Amino acid sequence: xxxxxxxxxxxxxxxRLFDAPRDxxxxxxxxxxxxxxxxxxxxxxxxxxxxDFRVGGFFVCVMQITGAGEFSYKGQYDEIVEPAxxxxxxxxxxxxxxxxxxxxxxxxxxxMVLTQAGFPGQSICETVSQGTKESFxxxxxxxxxxxxxxxx
Amino acid sequence: xxxxxxxxxxxxAALADPTRRRIVQRLSGQGExxxxxxxxxxxxxxxxxSRHLRVLESARLIKRQRHGRxxxxxxxxxxxEAAQNWIAQCAAGWESGFDTLDELLKTAQQxxxxx
Numbered sequence: 001x002x003x004x005x006x007x008x009x010x011x012x013x014x015x016r017l018f019d020a021p022r023d024x025x026x027x028x029x030x031x032x033x034x035x036x037x038x039x040x041x042x043x044x045x046x047x048x049x050x051x052d053f054r055v056g057g058f059f060v061c062v063m064q065i066t067g068a069g070e071f072s073y074k075g076q077y078d079e080i081v082e083p084a085x086x087x088x089x090x091x092x093x094x095x096x097x098x099x100x101x102x103x104x105x106x107x108x109x110x111x112m113v114l115t116q117a118g119f120p121g122q123s124i125c126e127t128v129s130q131g132t133k134e135s136f137x138x139x140x141x142x143x144x145x146x147x148x149x150x151x152x
Numbered sequence: 153x154x155x156x157x158x159x160x161x162x163x164x165a166a167l168a169d170p171t172r173r174r175i176v177q178r179l180s181g182q183g184e185x186x187x188x189x190x191x192x193x194x195x196x197x198x199x200x201x202s203r204h205l206r207v208l209e210s211a212r213l214i215k216r217q218r219h220g221r222x223x224x225x226x227x228x229x230x231x232x233e234a235a236q237n238w239i240a241q242c243a244a245g246w247e248s249g250f251d252t253l254d255e256l257l258k259t260a261q262q263x264x265x266x267x
Contacts, residue, residue, distance in 0.1 A: 003250055005243050012243055016250050020257035028253055038252040040245075114246060 011117035018110045022103050025110045026083035029101065039063070039073075055080055059088075075099075163231060166211035171196070172204050176213055179227035187223045 003016040018025050028034045036047045040063045051059035054077065061073045075090030078098075087100045097116050104111040167173050171194065178193075179185065191201040205225060208214045212231035217224045 002254075003247050005247070007243070014243060014246050014250070016254075018254060018257055020261060024257060024260060025253075028256065034256070037256055038249050040249060112250075116246075 011115055013113065013115045015111060015113045017106065018112060019108075020110055021108065022083050022105050022110045025112060026086075026103055029086055030082070036061075053077065053080070162211040163213065166207050166213055169204070169207075172208055175201075175204060175208065176227060179214060179225065180229070182227070184217065184224040184226045187225060190225055 003014045006013040028038065030053055032049050032051050032053075035051070036049050039049070039061060040047050044063045046064040047061055048063075049059060049061040051057070051061075053059075056077065058074070058076050063071045063073065073090060075088045077086070077088045079085060079087035079100075083103055085100070085102050087098070089096060089098045100115045100117075102113045102115075104113070167176065174194070175190065178190070187201065187205065188198070191198055194201060205214065205216070209216055212228055214231075215226050215228045217226075
């Protein structure tokens with residue numbers, strides 16, 4: 001897997017090292033023309049965003065997803081520290097989640113750490129983690145197999 | 153697709169309540185338990201527990217078996233699957249976006265170099 005994925009403690013954390021300077025990686029979150037090029041899953045055919053990139057500003061992204069139709073993703077920026085951090089909350093699927101993206105310089109590269117928290121109420125992860133270990137292993141292998149699918 | 157989404161919503165809504173989360177946690181790793189026994193540590197009325205159980209039942213997080221007047225409750229771990237898949241999809245969604253971003257960053261830098 002190119003990214004490191006951690007699930008637990010009521011959050012999902014994905015870290016990835018990009019071979020690019022921090023300002024440039026940040027620009028792909030800040031500028032609408034750049035953001036539209038990569039947001040959405042692999043079945044997304046078109047992304048149309050309007051965004052007001054400042055604290056308190058809103059963004060709306062409408063995605064066309066093959067097999068699922070139109071999906072709209074709306075959020076509000078809570079914190080922006082250029083070029084180190086962006087925090088927002090958004091309606092994603094059935095619940096509101098909080099997303100924090102941090103950008104760390106590592107020589108000429110940039111480590112981007114995305115943390116998505118606030119799955120329903122306090123947590124689904126918490127409940128899941130106290131459930132069967134079996135189900136967690138399944139989630140792990142699911143994540144791993146999906147990663148493999150994309151790599152191959 | 154719609155059914156799946158509804159299922160996830162029901163699971164998330166059911167688990168949004170702390171009492172219901174504690175019920176699910178208490179049931180996991182246990183066999184069947186009587187409703188009265190289950191209610192004891194929660195210090196809330198039996199009708200209140202019944203309401204919570206109905207929500208959990210419709211989200212398919214628990215199963216109920218009736219023996220005459222007695223209702224036996226047990227956890228139904230498979231009910232969590234829809235929600236787990238949803239989280240996995242979230243991760244997979246970001247990951248595929250990051251793949252695209254990776255390519256874009258490479259192209260952007262190459263353009264700058266050849267300028």
